[in-house]
Structures are given as C-alpha cells and as structure tokens.
Amino acid sequence: MTHMRPSATPPDDVDRGIPEATIARLPIYLRALTGLAERGMRTASSEQLAAATGVNSAKLRKDLSYLGxxxxxxVGYDVEYLRYxxxxxxxVTEDWPVLIVGIGNLGQALSNYGGFSSRGFRIVALLDGDPARVGEQLGDLVISSMDDLDSIVAREAxxxxxxxxxxxxxxxxxDRLVAAGVTSILNFAPSVLTVPPGVDVRKVDLSIELQILAYHEQRKAHGGTQLAVSDEVVTL
Amino acid sequence: MTHMRPSATPPDDVDRGIPEATIARLPIYLRALTGLAERGMRTASSEQLAAATGVNSAKLRKDLSYLGxxxxxxVGYDVEYLRYxxxxxxxVTEDWPVLIVGIGNLGQALSNYGGFSSRGFRIVALLDGDPARVGEQLGDLVISSMDDLDSIVAREAxxxxxxxxxxxxxxxxxDRLVAAGVTSILNFAPSVLTVPPGVDVRKVDLSIELQILAYHEQRKAHGGTQLAVSDEVVTL
DNA sequence: AGGAGTTTGTGAACGCGAGAACAAAATCCA
DNA sequence: TGGATTTTGTTCTCGCGTTCACAAACTCCT
Incomplete structure (x- = not known):
C-alpha cells in the first residue's frame, strides 16, 4: 500500500475515512480473532466471526472491506493475518504509554487490571492530587504528584x-493534561469535559449505563402503556 | 399528563417509542439538572442546558419534546419540574436494588462507589464464585456465595x-443470573454474552475505549497517509 | 394594550449506518 | 476440465438520528 494504485480511486487512498461505527467494532473483531487464534483456528469465515462477536455477518464483511x-x-479470513x-x-502493534490520574478505588482497580498489556497499552504512571498519597507503592508503580505531570508526559511520550x-x-x-501535551482522554468522572479541538475525549459513565437499563426495566415491569406511575412507583 | 389531550394523537399515547438515542441522553440531562438545581437555578433554557451537557440545543429540545x-x-424549563x-x-424516582457479581478489583471499586444512591440505585448484595472470599466484609455488605443467588434475587426483588x-x-x-430472574445486566467482563430475549445487556469495555482512542491518536501522529509502519513485523 | 424580544416545539432536509441480496472469485470433487 | 459449492466484496434500499429553520407561544417594557 505504499505503492500507488493506478486506477480509478481518488488520490487520498484506501483507508481514508473509515466510518466511526466501524472503528468502534474493530477492537471487538481483534479480541475475537485473538481468541480464535489461541484455540488454534487458522481461518475463519465472516459467519464464524459474526457468531463470535455478536455482529451481523454482512456488517462485519463491510467493516473489514474498509481495511482492504x-x-x-x-475460504474466509486468515485469522493471524487479519488479526495483525x-x-x-x-x-496497537506496539504498546501505548498510558497514565492514570486519580488513584481512588477505581484508579487502583484500573492500575491492577492485567488486560492492558495484551491489548496494546502500558500504564507508565499513576498521579494523584492528594499529597498524602504521593510516594505510595501500587504494584510496581509509585504514585506521583501532579507537579510531575509535565516531566512524565515528556519522558514517557x-x-x-x-x-x-x-x-x-x-x-x-x-486542562493540565492538555497543557502537558496529552491529546486523548478516557474519562470516568461524571462530568462534561471541555477540551480544545484536536483532543479526543471518551466517557465511561456507570450511572448512565445503569439508568438506561432501568428505563427498559421499568418498561418491562408495567408492560402496557403507563399504568400508575403516579405515586411511588408501585414497582410490582 | 394524566389528562387526555383531545386532539389528533393516536390512542397509544405520549411516551410510546422514545428513540434509543434520546434515552441514552436522558441521564445526562438529569445529572445536569441536578447540578443546576443545587446551584439554585430555578429555570433553564435549552441553550443553557445544551452548554451544561455538551448536547446541541435543538437536539436537546427534540429529546425533551418526546417526554411531553x-x-x-x-422562558425555558423549570429545573426542578423537568428533573422530576x-x-x-x-x-429512578425510587432506588433499584442492584447486585454485583465478581468482587475483584473492579467489583470492590464499584461497591465502594458512593454515587449510586443519589442516582437511583442501591447495592444490595456482593457475590463471588471463590468460596474463600465468601463472608468477607466490605463496607456494610458481606460477600455472599453464588449459591445464595436465587434467594437474594427473590428476597430483594x-x-x-x-x-x-x-x-x-x-x-x-x-446464565445463572437469568435463571434466577435478573433481566438487566451491565457487563464489565470482556466477553460477548448470549442471553434470551427479554434480557438487556449493556457492555462497558475499557480496552475497547482505549483502542478507539489509540486509532485516532495514531491518525493524529502521522498526519497524512501511512508513513512508516514498516520496520520489523513486515509479515505481509 | 401592543409591539419587541425570547425561547420552545416541530416540520423538513440530509447524511450515516444497517441489512438484504447478489455477482465475482476461489475451492472442491467427480 | 467443468460444474457445484462456499464465501467474500459491494450495491442498493431503508430507517434512524441530527441539524436547520421557523412558526407558535410566552414575557417584558413602554
């Protein structure tokens, strides 16, 4: 793909503009392929991958066709080749260095989570705003001060x-992260973040997920139209 | 809204068929409204709410119009009234009882998270498959055995x-949860779950979120088309 | 009271993504 | 070799969600 294709394709080539929805599914395919590879499967059809990922096979094929x-x-897809x-x-052919800010319950859980290294990430630093926590050992990392943010970002890229x-x-x-040069942020805090253009933020919000479940659960409960939502919820 | 609107609306009334995308945003509005109420704001325009939530104001108005x-x-919206x-x-006018299965790092972090009660949920049980963990105290709950699943689900509804x-x-x-009568599941485990119809599953996957960020980060890095992914791993 | 200013609610246009369906390309088998 | 079978890559259609734009409805001020 370094060489030009001579034919009708416009100058900006193959992998320009993969739909966002497809990108969000690529990690799912990646994980499924890793699993299949571990079980010794050499090749897989779109139907098999669809079964393993829960994605419609036509959609899956279209997704993969964006990559080439x-x-x-x-025959199907060569598992190892496609995985790569x-x-x-x-x-994620090489690990990305990641830092975690806020070493409370969740931050600790994340720092202990082993699944990162196999999925393309390596936690290189833990930061906390509470001076009392700085210096504390957690696994093979030590909690750093927020003051060291710039030097850590620079040193570890x-x-x-x-x-x-x-x-x-x-x-x-x-704001401090962005000033230090961080351009991608995964936010577990329940707040709307403002960032300058060029910085990506993704949000994971537990309460929101539960509330979405609650909405559907409520609909299941009083099956028909609304019934007696009035005073305290009846619950049945 | 308890009284009928006389005009053209079809028999199955107002809140039939709120779009899924809207439902996913309602919790965001709810949180923003709670914040505004705490700061003493009595009324809010769609522009203000848009600013507080990061949602386009027209979209927000249309979302709210599905509710009535x-x-x-x-003037705008009455904050407290709309919040309710x-x-x-x-x-979520009353709390939903929730149980957590798997009390590892993440399970513990979740069980310690204080934000639930204010957002419509109450953790009523912690379960773990490891018999060695059963009986352990965590906050004001004790880890239960998976064997107690059915009785807990029944007792706590x-x-x-x-x-x-x-x-x-x-x-x-x-499978055990579904058999016990659970119909909504929030899944943090990195695997594709199969459930019978009528059961809702939502998935939160840390690695996937990070990989989506990595994709965009990579694009930022070598701005143009691909540049020099080459060295080693040539494989192809 | 009436006109100017605000802000909601919604109709209409548009773009993206999902899924069905099928032609093209490869394998397999007689 | 050639026909049957498998499975990909892609075209086409449809529906959903986003956004614009504006009329309707309300407040405020003179």
Whole structure:
C-alpha cells in the first residue's frame, strides 16, 4: 500500500475515512480473532466471526472491506493475518504509554487490571492530587504528584490519559493534561469535559449505563402503556 | 399528563417509542439538572442546558419534546419540574436494588462507589464464585456465595445485576443470573454474552475505549497517509 | 394594550449506518 | 476440465438520528 494504485480511486487512498461505527467494532473483531487464534483456528469465515462477536455477518464483511480485501472468497479470513491487519489499523502493534490520574478505588482497580498489556497499552504512571498519597507503592508503580505531570508526559511520550478523579476535579485535571501535551482522554468522572479541538475525549459513565437499563426495566415491569406511575412507583 | 389531550394523537399515547438515542441522553440531562438545581437555578433554557451537557440545543429540545411539553416558550424549563419528569421517565424516582457479581478489583471499586444512591440505585448484595472470599466484609455488605443467588434475587426483588468477573466466568454467571430472574445486566467482563430475549445487556469495555482512542491518536501522529509502519513485523 | 424580544416545539432536509441480496472469485470433487 | 459449492466484496434500499429553520407561544417594557 505504499505503492500507488493506478486506477480509478481518488488520490487520498484506501483507508481514508473509515466510518466511526466501524472503528468502534474493530477492537471487538481483534479480541475475537485473538481468541480464535489461541484455540488454534487458522481461518475463519465472516459467519464464524459474526457468531463470535455478536455482529451481523454482512456488517462485519463491510467493516473489514474498509481495511482492504483481506479475505479469500470461498475460504474466509486468515485469522493471524487479519488479526495483525486490524491491530495495525487500530495502531496497537506496539504498546501505548498510558497514565492514570486519580488513584481512588477505581484508579487502583484500573492500575491492577492485567488486560492492558495484551491489548496494546502500558500504564507508565499513576498521579494523584492528594499529597498524602504521593510516594505510595501500587504494584510496581509509585504514585506521583501532579507537579510531575509535565516531566512524565515528556519522558514517557504519553499521549493517552485516564481520568478517575471525582467529578469536581476532572475539568482542572483535563486542562493540565492538555497543557502537558496529552491529546486523548478516557474519562470516568461524571462530568462534561471541555477540551480544545484536536483532543479526543471518551466517557465511561456507570450511572448512565445503569439508568438506561432501568428505563427498559421499568418498561418491562408495567408492560402496557403507563399504568400508575403516579405515586411511588408501585414497582410490582 | 394524566389528562387526555383531545386532539389528533393516536390512542397509544405520549411516551410510546422514545428513540434509543434520546434515552441514552436522558441521564445526562438529569445529572445536569441536578447540578443546576443545587446551584439554585430555578429555570433553564435549552441553550443553557445544551452548554451544561455538551448536547446541541435543538437536539436537546427534540429529546425533551418526546417526554411531553414541559417547557414554556419565552422562558425555558423549570429545573426542578423537568428533573422530576426525567427521573420518572427513566424510572429512578425510587432506588433499584442492584447486585454485583465478581468482587475483584473492579467489583470492590464499584461497591465502594458512593454515587449510586443519589442516582437511583442501591447495592444490595456482593457475590463471588471463590468460596474463600465468601463472608468477607466490605463496607456494610458481606460477600455472599453464588449459591445464595436465587434467594437474594427473590428476597430483594433484584432485576439489575453488574458483572465484574473475569471474562471466562461471565457467560456462566449470566446464565445463572437469568435463571434466577435478573433481566438487566451491565457487563464489565470482556466477553460477548448470549442471553434470551427479554434480557438487556449493556457492555462497558475499557480496552475497547482505549483502542478507539489509540486509532485516532495514531491518525493524529502521522498526519497524512501511512508513513512508516514498516520496520520489523513486515509479515505481509 | 401592543409591539419587541425570547425561547420552545416541530416540520423538513440530509447524511450515516444497517441489512438484504447478489455477482465475482476461489475451492472442491467427480 | 467443468460444474457445484462456499464465501467474500459491494450495491442498493431503508430507517434512524441530527441539524436547520421557523412558526407558535410566552414575557417584558413602554
């Protein structure tokens, strides 16, 4: 793909503009392929991958076609080859250094989570705003002060950070992260973050997920139209 | 809204068929309104709410219009009234009992998280498959055995559960939860879950979120088309 | 009272993503 | 070799969600 394709394709080539919805599914395919590879499967059809990922097979094929023609008609996809191509597309053939800010319950849980290294990430620093926590050992890392943020970002070439602080602290932390050069943020704090253009933020919010479940649960409960929502919820 | 609107609306009334995308935003509005109420704001325009939530104001108005006409033209929305209406629509005017399965790092972090009670949920039980953990005290709860699942679900009328087990255990746990009567599941385990119809599953996957960030980060890095992914791993 | 200013609620246009369906390409088998 | 079978890559259609834009409805001020 370094060489030009001569034909009708416009100058900006193949992998320009992969739909966001597809990108969000590539990690799912990647994980499924890793699983299949571990179980010794050498090749997989779109139907098999669909079963393993819970994604419609036509959608899956279309997703993969955005990356290029990596399948073989009549055969399927070479598991290892496709796995590598997806990893390359996502950009996780090598580990990204990640830092975590806010070492409370959640921050600790994240720092102990082992699944990162196998999925393209390596936690290089833990930061907390509470001076009393600085210096504390956690696994093989020591909690650093927020004052060391700039030097850590520079030294480790960090571009991705995770925020696990209370909501009230989040925006301040984001501002400092952005100033230090971080350009991708995964936010666990329950607050809306404002960032300059060029910085990506993704949000994970437990309460929101539960509330969405609660909405549907409520509909299941009093099955028909609304029934007697009036005074305290009846629950049945 | 208890009284009929005389005009053209079809028999199955107002809140039939709120779009899924809207439902996913209602919790965001709810949180913003709670914040505004705490700061003493009595009324808020769609522009103000848009600023507080990061949602486009037209989209926000349309979302709210699915719930009914709760605003006043020229004025805006009554903060407290709208907050209650959204809470009622979601179904969080009273707390839902929730149980957590898998008390590892993440499960513990979740059980310690204080934000639940204010957002419509109450953790009523912690379960773990490891008999050695059973009986352990955590906050004001004691870890229960999986064997007690049925009786707990029945006693506490649980319909929502959180899975924080390793991926390998998740499907087995889900099957037991469903058998016990749980119909909504929030899954933190990195695996695809199969459930019978009528059961809702939502998935939160840290690695996937990070990988989506990594994809965009990679694009930022070598701005143009691909540049030099080459060295080693040539494989192709 | 009436006009100017605000802000909601919604109709209409548009773009994106999902899924069905099928032609093209490869394998397999007689 | 050639036909049957499998499976990909892609075209087409449809529905949903986002956004614009504006009329309707309300307040405020003179």
């Amino acid at each position: 023609s990596y399948g073989t008609r009549g 191509q997806i990893a390359r597309e996502i950009g 960090v571009s991705i950070a995770v925020i696990a602080t209370p909501g009230s602290a989040a925006q301040g932390v984001v | 006409s709760y605003g006043t033209r020229g 209406q959204i809470a009622r629509e979601i179904g 649980v319909s929502i559960a959180v899975i924080a087990t390793p991926g390998s255990a998740a499907q087995g746990v889900v």
